[in-house]
Structures are given as structure tokens and as C-alpha cells.
Amino acid sequence: MAAQYVMSIDQGTGSTRAILFDQGGRLVSVAQREHRQHYPKPGWVEHDAMEIWRNVEHVARESLHRVGAGADQVAAIGIANQRETSVLWDRRTGMPIGRAVVWQDTRTDELVARFAERPDAALVPERTGLPLATYFSAPRIRWLLDRVPGLFERAERGDVLFGTMESWVVWNLTGGPDGGVHVTDVTNASRTLLMDLRTLRWDRELLDFFGVPAAMLPEIRSCAEVYGTASRAVPGVRIAAALGDQQAALFGQCCFSRGEAKCTYGTGGFLLLNTGESPVRSSHGLLTTVGYRIGSQPAAYALEGSIAVTGALVQWFRDNLGLISSAPEIETLARTVEDNGGCYIVPAFSGLYAPHWRSGARGVIVGLTSYITKGHLARAVLEATGWQTREVVDAMNADSGLELNTLKVDGGMTADNLLMQFVADVLAAAVVRPMIAETVSLGAAYAAGLAVGYWPDLEGLRRNWHRAAQWLPAMDPARRESEYANWRRAVERTFDWVQPNPGSSAR
């Protein structure tokens, strides 16, 4: 085989990275470039889509340059992207219409509240598996269309296009105004509120509900098939995969079977559980989403639970309290004591996500006595991530009827041994860390490699997955239960601290 590598492009919230992987799934080269975050008003977060496209071009070339390889040595490109970030652009000029509206942006909260009051609003969770919230794309499209006069008509004619970041990147790679391919994949489409989760097609009634013209939408394709051939940046290379970043991590962690789950620990935590070929409705506040789809095979669905504050609590402990000078030192400080001394921290900084969905909750530190030292606080900080993981896993087990016995983990916090042991202890499940930390990029590369035959099948990919570390539960079950009961009582004390603003969404 002439082609030696698969290229993965991870278009993330803070930066864009290109990584080359070899046949063994090993990382060969990395290039990265950050882009500017724009905050024009409180609650608004924007990216310049042209800046992002220029960064994609740069990092794609740079990753090859670093190992002296040419585009002809790349078998395929796979794309992973920040999810729900939305951009509109002019099909003829290729210029974005305004800046991209980022997933954290809450400008649509009033619009979402108006949608939620409509009698037919139940249609949205029923068809999409998602709550009606500012987080997702459809209200953003509507907001953008309403803002510029004449834009709706141009969108109806198909002169103005919508895309999440993978669509924007694929369209530009394949020529932009000069023959660009306008596609999205099922995972990204599943986060728009416009796709029927069962048919995996745009839903006429949802389009009508949000007032979004079908002509502006990309074609929905699977996560692993050849969408087109690049004519820019890496000319001649086939573009063969796209997945939202958390789904890419699920794929990169080889969670190919029903019941396999991964959690990515960054500033927040994202836990996804593969639930197999049919979507599982959550009655515990989890999101139902598409995990991945390979070519014409049936889609694999997933339950998703997000934890708003995990690593961010350690950062707060470092930056706002100044009790440590670097994030990893939290473990050193926590190890100065044997246990939490009866102290619990619930970091409901901006409400609680799954499974509570309490926007009026605010953080608490409970159990303070004169005995408590900064070491106990450090323990409580780490334990907060463990217990929040447990709550999401409990919700997943209840919704899916599955019993999680192994959690695959990735992200920066997996370097913390005390935390990983604690997660294993409170879940009463094995926690395993894979040898490749870059699971998002690896997932996109795997999907692209599968699509072009660089890797033969899922079993071949599994053989590349190796355990780098494993933590087994060692906590006494009685102690686990009493500590969990304490944690739950601490959580209850966060509820309704502030009254939610009228009209704001659950998030």
C-alpha cells in the first residue's frame, strides 16, 4: 500500500489540529493552531469561520511537512469537530454570513422559550431525542435568518448554506464555491434538532417547526464513506469521515459494542454509552444521540450524559483559591490526608446538568468543621468528579437496562491516579485508560481508514487498542453506599439557591 497515513482534522472549540496516524493507530505527526474567541455581548460566543478554514489548510499542510510526507502518502482524511457550532455562508462567494455561533452561546434563550411554549413543542424531544435548548443548532439558524433581511429568501433558493463545522470544512476542502460538496454526517445532524433520530433524515415537520428552509441544509451521510476528494490544502486526498468530537472519542475508544462506554474528562465531562442499533429514550435527563454509522450499516446509537464542571473545579481551586499552583498538584495535596474528613463540594457553578437539570442550583461546600484542612478540600474537589460520574452512570444503567462494568477514560484528568482510583471505587467498575490519549482524532482517523479500506474492519481496529493503565474498585461496599448517600444529601442542598430567570432554558 503506497499510502502510509490517515490524516485526522480535529476542528475544536479552541483550536484546530491535524494528526497523522500510521497503520498501528500510532501518532506520527501533530500540527495545531488556535483561533480567536469572540465575545461581543454577555452570553455570546463566536468564531470566525474563515480563520478556522485558513487554520485547517495550515495544519493539514504542516502535519505533512513535519514528517516530510506528501499528500499522496495520505490514504484518507477524517474530520472530528466541535458540535452544534453553526455557520451560514454564501454558496457563490464562499464567504460566511457573520461569524459562526458557538455551542456555548446562549443568545437564543428567549427564542427557545417561545418555541417551548408552542403546543406542538413535544415533537422536538420525540423526534430528536434532545430537549429544546439553546445548546443545539436549529434555534441558531432561525436567529441568524431573522437577523438579516432577505436572508431567508436566499436560503430558500439554496444560495445561502448552513453547516456545522465539519460541513464547512468538507465544503471548503472539496473546492468551496468551485464545486464544494455540501454534506454532514449523522452524528452532527443528530444535534441540530432537525433530524429524525430513527430515519436519519431531515424531518419536514421539524423544519416547519423551526422555520428552516430545506434547501440550505447539507445532505446527511454516514460517518464513514467517501464524501469527495480534496482540491485544496491536500489535493487529491479522499475525505472519508466526519463525526462530532464526543462521538469520535467513543469510536476512537473502540466502544463498538452495546454496553461499552467512555468518559472524556476535560474542563467538563462527557460520558457516552453505546446502546446498539436502536435509540434508547431517557427518563433520567440524558441525551439520545447517534453514536456513529459506518457506510450503509445500521447506525449505532448512544446515550450521552454531560457533567458541566469536572476539571474546571480543579482550575477554580488553583486560580480562585490559589491553594495549588498547577492542576496536577491537586493530587499531591489530596494525598496529604486519608479521606475527605466529612467534607463535600458540589460544583453547581451554573446549575446542575444530567441527571438533575437544575438551573437554579449553585455550588456548595458542606460538612465544614474545624478539623477540615486544605487537603480535605482537595479530596472533596476530586471526589466531586467521581460522584458526578456515578450519577450519570446510574442514570444510564436505569435507562438502558445495561450494567456498566468497564469505563474507558481519556482526557487530561486521567493523569490523576487518585481520581481514577476513586472513579473505579464509586462505580464499582474497572476504569481503563488507552495508550493513545488522542481519542477524538483517532476516532475520526479510524472511521476514514475504514471507509477506504486502510483498516479492514472494526476487529482490526480493536487490535490496535491497548490498555495503558487500569484501576480496579477497592472500596468497601458499605462505605461506598454511605459516602454516596452523603454526596446526594450535599447535592440536595444546592437546589433552588437562585430562581431561574423567566424564559431561560433548562441548561
Next chain:
Amino acid sequence: MPGPVQSIERAAAILRLLARGSGRLGVGEIATSLGLAKGTAHGILRTLQGVGFVEQDRASGKYQLGATLLHLGTSYLDVNDLRSRAINWADALAARSGEAVRIGTPLDGKVLVVHHVFRPDDSLQTLDVGSLLPLHATALGKVLLAYDADVASQLKDDDLAWFTRRTLVTAEALSRSVARVRELGWAAEVEEFATGLASIAAPIRGYGGLVVGAISIAGAVERVCPVARRADPGLVAFVQNAARAISRDLGAGRW
């Protein structure tokens, strides 16, 4: 006993001057304040800049205290920080070499294992982070002995316990072996800790080039030392490259 060295006194005066007030001064201001010739002040400033004790602002050309000076009293590197910075390089080393990777730092006359990556064959392995290894019978330990005088001074003759018939149990043999490590820049241990096993280690350097730990691969002697019981040169290169990459991330500069 010779008298005080004038240029060091002057350098100290410059540092004291920069440490107070607004903290940013031009070479002229410094020379005037201390009654020095401008050329003399400039020479001292350039030297201080070379060792990182002062920094020069590019736009204004003014001098201020350097980051190195601020960290002078806290050159100690937190072991969890070390793991966090080394984790990706350690994973890559395990993937390339096919062997288990460990990172060790000195603790009370032993090697403390601060990070451990499993051998990538998915066999049953147990994390041994937090366990202690002997200095004299491991490649990790020999690296620490070679580059840290403090560690070497803590090791006493009766610490040289016997593990296998190849363990170096005399101060003389160990000292020869450690001298060889300094020559080569890496250490090997062949069945000195456990029969059938061998390991290769290289130093991890922190700010200013000080050795803060060591990284090793360990595995079956026939894989790690396939020819004539000598460490495989390819594996040695992998270990050294990983150690250098981590050192660069820790700010070790030219090492």
C-alpha cells in the same frame, strides 16, 4: 581565603535594584543608580540574561527579573506535575517499544515509581505507581545515582541488597556502572533486579538542566537485550528520545 568577587557583588546589587520599584529599568538607569560604567552594567546584565535571572523587554529594551529567579527556591518538581507533563510521551514510548514504561524520582534512598504504562499486549498487569524500587538494581536508579549527588550520598553500603546473582552489591562495582551511565547518557540493567528481566533508562531534566527523574522501559531480557546481553540500540534511542522530549517540555533548554 580570597576576598569578595566584585562582579558578583555588582550583579547582586543589580538584582536588588530590579526587585524593587516598578521592576523595569533601562541599562542607563541601572548604571547611574549603582555608579557603574554603562558598559560594565551592560556586561553584567547580558550575563544575568544568559542564565535567565533577568529578562529584557523586546519593545522597550528595559530589564526586569527573569522567571528563573522566581523559581529558584522552588526548583522541586511536583511528581504529579511530572506525570501529567510526561504522560503522552510515556504512552508513545510504550507503543513504539512494546514494553512497559515507568517514570521514577528519588525518595529516601529508593526510586519512587510516579508513572507506569502497561506493556501494550493487553495481558493482565497491575499499576505499580507509588511503589519503591532499589536504586542500585534498576536502570531508573542508576540514572538517578549518576546525575544526583544528593541521591548518591544517601546510598549506604548496606543498602546494596542482593536480588539476583547479577545484582551489583559492592560499592566499587556500582560506582563503575554509574560512571559508565554518565559516559553514555543512559543506563541499562540486565537481570540485576529479577531473573529474565532487563531495563533501559535515561534522565529527565527540568528547568536549568537538573535531573528531576528518569524514564525506563522494562521487559524480557531476550527482547530488551537480544544480542550478547547488550541493550538494543533501537530501544535505547526510543528511551533517550522520550526523555529528551519530556525534558524539553519541562524547560530543560539545550538538553
